[in-house]
Every structure is written in structure tokens, then in C-alpha cells.
Amino acid sequence: MNNSVKLNEQTEIPSLGFGVYQVTDKNEAKQAVLDAIDQGYRLIDTAASYGNERAVGEAIKESNVAREDLLITSKLWVDDTGYEATRQAIKDSLQRLQLDYLDLFLIHQPYGDIFGSWHAMNEAKEAGLIKAIGVSNFSIAQITNLAEFSGIKPDVNQIEVNPFNQNTEAVEYLQNYGVKVEAWAPFAEGKNGLFTNDTLQKIADNQGKSIAQVVLRWIIQRGIVPVSKSIKPERMAQNIDVLDFELTDEEMAIITQLDTGESQFFSHEDPKMIIWMAHRTVEK
Known part of the structure; x- marks a missing residue:
């Protein structure tokens, strides 16, 4: 199993990453990133809406790992969509992160x-401010619309993927379409008793691993890059230690049976959620 995933000619990312969603305390976020880098993570995932880009930037600056060995991701929030707003938002994220790219x-x-945002992002990529561009939470119809009408496919679509919402149709389509898939909430934030699930526990016992490790391995074997989160160094170490074993075809098939076909959080097609996001104020 390859330990990295190629996004485009100039960008290759590790096969699993570390995220800082909901780590809002500045000191906690900074320490989490420092610990994650110390444990071996090189793909760090943040976003303007997380409110912790500054803390992530400080951790990157203080780490003992060279910038070129780290793969840093951030995201554009909805209040910055549009060509001019996105151009400024990219500059703002870079400034908060204290990065050149x-x-x-x-x-x-x-x-x-x-579409305005996509145009600005492509310009920023051509200017060397961004190495790879993508989207998050786009349905297969939305990503096809963006790619076909702009003429430029996203390198990545980051979507919810976990044992209870496996997004099989979307993953298969995206991979065939040439878009890499990243998984947010690989553990479904512990919903549905994921960490005490009998089916997952049996597989974990058979492999001599934890349920979390089994879940991450299952995602990686599907050709997806999981982005996991923890503020505990021992959990970080456990989560990254998933490249030394493989689930059998039978175990992969057993996990498939856990799929409910529904988001464990909310539908991105729910008008109420769209209205909420349109009017949400975030402190960046």
C-alpha cells in the first residue's frame, strides 16, 4: 500500500492527515499540531472557519520539520466566495498561517x-500561492458542474466518510472521474457507538489493533485519505500507526454492511442548513 497520494504534478500528500476542527482554544490547537508533527503527521488540515489558522501557523513555525516537508491545507468559508473576496481570503489565510504558500x-x-472563487483559486495556483486546489462537501453533481463548466477539475473533494456513512457511490464516481477523496469525520465523532461496535471490535481483536486503527485502515484501503483529529498524543500515535497491516477482503466486506447511507451529522442539501451557513459569522 502506497504511503502517499499524488494530487497533481507538483503535489503529493501522505495517505492520512491530522485535522484541527473544533479545537478552538489557541494554546490547545498549537500544542495539538506540535504533538501531531512530533508523532509523524505531515498533512495538517485547518480552515478559516475553524478559527485556529494562527495557532496552526505558530506550531508550523516552531516545529523542527522543514516547511517543504509539511503539507498544509486550509479552506475558504462561504462568506468569502466570489472572485475578489476569495483573492483576499487566500492572502488572509496565508498571513494568519505565516506561510508563503x-x-x-x-x-x-x-x-x-x-465559480468566482474557483477562478481566483486557479489564478493563485498559477501564481504559486497554492499548489493544489479542491472542494469539500460537494455532491457528484456539484463537482461535475464546477469541473465541466470551468474546464478545471478539483484535485480533491473532502467529504464525510465513516463506517455508518460510506458514501460508496460518490467515492466510486470521484475516483473514476479523477478526483482524489479525503474523508472528514472518519470516526463519525463516536456517534452510533462506533468505538464500542461489536463488528468493528471483532475485526480489531483479530488484527491486534484498535477500532480507530481498523476504521482508518478501511478508509485507506478504499483509496481515500482520512483526516483524523485528537488532542491526545497517545491517540495521535495510535491513529498514525495503520500502515503495517491490511484488512482482508472479508473484513472489508463486513464493514460495508455497517453503512446506513445517511450522514451522521446533517444533509448539505437541507435548505435550513444552507440558510444557516449563509448567515453564520465566523471569527477567523
């Missing part, structure tokens, strides 16, 4: 003037 920049949600 981003390895990957994503449109966080499929709302607003995404």
Missing part, C-alpha cells in the same frame, strides 16, 4: 459564488 486550498461548502 498553501499545499492545498479547498472551497469549504458548495454555496455562494463558487
Whole structure:
């Protein structure tokens, strides 16, 4: 199993990453990133809407790992969609992160003037401010619309993927279409009793691994890059230690049976959620 995934001619990312969603305390976020880098993570995932880009930037600056060995992702929030707003938002994210470039920049949600944003992001890529561009939470219809009408396919679509929402149709389509898939919430934030699930526990016992490790391995074997989160160094170490074993075809098939076909959080097609996001104020 390859330990990295090629996004484009100039960008290759590790096969699993570390995220800082919901780590809002500045000191906690900074320490989490420092610990993650110390544990061996090189793909760090943040977003303007997380409110912790500054803390992530400080950690990157203080780490003992060279910038070129780190793969840093951030995301554009909905209040910055549109050509001019996105141009400024990219500069703002770079300033908060204290970076000269981003390895990957994503449109966080499929709302607003995404075509204007996409145009600005492509210009930033050509200017060397961004190495790879993509989207997050786009349906297969939305990503096809963006790619076909702009003439430029996203390198990545970051979507919810976990044992209870496996997104099989979307993953298969995206991989065939030439778009790499990243998974947010690989553990479904512990919903549905994921960490005490009997089926997953049996597989974990058979492999001599934890349920979390089994889930991450299952995602990686599907050709998806999981982005996991923890503020505990021991959990970080456990989560990254998933490249020394493989699930059998039978175990992969057993996990498939856990799929409910529904988001464990909310539908991105729910008008109420779209209205909420359109009027949400975030402190960046």
C-alpha cells in the first residue's frame, strides 16, 4: 500500500492527515499540531472557519520539520466566495498561517459564488500561492458542474466518510472521474457507538489493533485519505500507526454492511442548513 497520494504534478500528500476542527482554544490547537508533527503527521488540515489558522501557523513555525516537508491545507468559508473576496481570503489565510504558500486550498461548502472563487483559486495556483486546489462537501453533481463548466477539475473533494456513512457511490464516481477523496469525520465523532461496535471490535481483536486503527485502515484501503483529529498524543500515535497491516477482503466486506447511507451529522442539501451557513459569522 502506497504511503502517499499524488494530487497533481507538483503535489503529493501522505495517505492520512491530522485535522484541527473544533479545537478552538489557541494554546490547545498549537500544542495539538506540535504533538501531531512530533508523532509523524505531515498533512495538517485547518480552515478559516475553524478559527485556529494562527495557532496552526505558530506550531508550523516552531516545529523542527522543514516547511517543504509539511503539507498544509486550509479552506475558504462561504462568506468569502466570489472572485475578489476569495483573492483576499487566500492572502488572509496565508498571513494568519505565516506561510508563503498553501499545499492545498479547498472551497469549504458548495454555496455562494463558487465559480468566482474557483477562478481566483486557479489564478493563485498559477501564481504559486497554492499548489493544489479542491472542494469539500460537494455532491457528484456539484463537482461535475464546477469541473465541466470551468474546464478545471478539483484535485480533491473532502467529504464525510465513516463506517455508518460510506458514501460508496460518490467515492466510486470521484475516483473514476479523477478526483482524489479525503474523508472528514472518519470516526463519525463516536456517534452510533462506533468505538464500542461489536463488528468493528471483532475485526480489531483479530488484527491486534484498535477500532480507530481498523476504521482508518478501511478508509485507506478504499483509496481515500482520512483526516483524523485528537488532542491526545497517545491517540495521535495510535491513529498514525495503520500502515503495517491490511484488512482482508472479508473484513472489508463486513464493514460495508455497517453503512446506513445517511450522514451522521446533517444533509448539505437541507435548505435550513444552507440558510444557516449563509448567515453564520465566523471569527477567523
